[in-house]
Amino acid sequence: MSLIRQVMWRRASPLQLYQANKLAATRWASQDVAPLDPKTALARPEELEQRNKLSGKITVPTAVNLSPISGVPEEQIKERRVRIHIPPKNAMQSGTDNINTWQIEFDNRDRWENPLMGWASTGDPLSNLNVQFGSQEEAITYCERNGWRWYVDGAEKPKKERVKNYGINFSWNKRTRVSTK
Amino acid sequence: MAGREAVKRAVQQVRPILSVDREEARKRALNLYKAWYRQIPYIVMDYDIPMTVEQCRDKLREEFVKHRNVTDIRVIDMLVIKGQMELKESVEIWKQKGHIMRYWKESQDPKPTDFLSKFIQGVN
Numbered sequence: 001m002s003l004i005r006q007v008m009w010r011r012a013s014p015l016q017l018y019q020a021n022k023l024a025a026t027r028w029a030s031q032d033v034a035p036l037d038p039k040t041a042l043a044r045p046e047e048l049e050q051r052n053k054l055s056g057k058i059t060v061p062t063a064v065n066l067s068p069i070s071g072v073p074e075e076q077i078k079e080r081r082v083r084i085h086i087p088p089k090n091a092m093q094s095g096t097d098n099i100n101t102w103q104i105e106f107d108n109r110d111r112w113e114n115p116l117m118g119w120a121s122t123g124d125p126l127s128n129l130n131v132q133f134g135s136q137e138e139a140i141t142y143c144e145r146n147g148w149r150w151y152v153d154g155a156e157k158p159k160k161e162r163v164k165n166y167g168i169n170f171s172w173n174k175r176t177r178v179s180t181k
Numbered sequence: 182m183a184g185r186e187a188v189k190r191a192v193q194q195v196r197p198i199l200s201v202d203r204e205e206a207r208k209r210a211l212n213l214y215k216a217w218y219r220q221i222p223y224i225v226m227d228y229d230i231p232m233t234v235e236q237c238r239d240k241l242r243e244e245f246v247k248h249r250n251v252t253d254i255r256v257i258d259m260l261v262i263k264g265q266m267e268l269k270e271s272v273e274i275w276k277q278k279g280h281i282m283r284y285w286k287e288s289q290d291p292k293p294t295d296f297l298s299k300f301i302q303g304v305n
Contacts, residue, residue: 053201062191069259
């Protein structure tokens, strides 16, 4: 077969060859050839395979403990216990709009009176941590991810319906509103 | 007071960091261990630390064994990346002697047990 092709090739006249070349050139020019990406073209096959793999997804458990890479010292992870709670309402006449969050709070560590000024000092890096969460589950997930032991303080009690005494005074069927005329 | 919830066995699909399976992550960890192992004599010599090569290798092993329970591939990858950074810092002498000796220092001093030490430290 190859012999025949060679023979045929030899028999082709220069004019025919020129025409064939021209045809091929126009055909290539008319088609839009996608430009080669040098990163893909020059990569080794194993590199391409690795890149393919990395562009996909892997299956991991949802619950993950990030304490080895979080950078928090080990003793601050193993020895601390977190209290998850809803902050109480201010006893003064403040509203209740700011108490719908869940907060985390760490157990207390040594505090001492500063000998210079008498202010309270502490060496606890987590004592002032104030993180608020929208729900109890979020707070629990946060603690689990950071490897802290936790407990939820205060059971959720349904709020008792309260009779609004003051508003009753102005009910439509109470003759409490007097005419000003 | 609610106790710890049962560990959920749910899984999720995520983008990998370096490795796509456990075997690959294991290979990376072993490679890092070997690299450290080979570098230790030079570290001991360069930093002139008062430790023998054997003690350093024990510490190296301890640091790796500390994370033997880590199962998440991404966490393993991050640990390997961090270890690689530490190694680079040691090799290039971006660290100093104290940074190397920090591996042997406990981050928290043990609490005093006898009366006099407690009295001196001012704790009960």
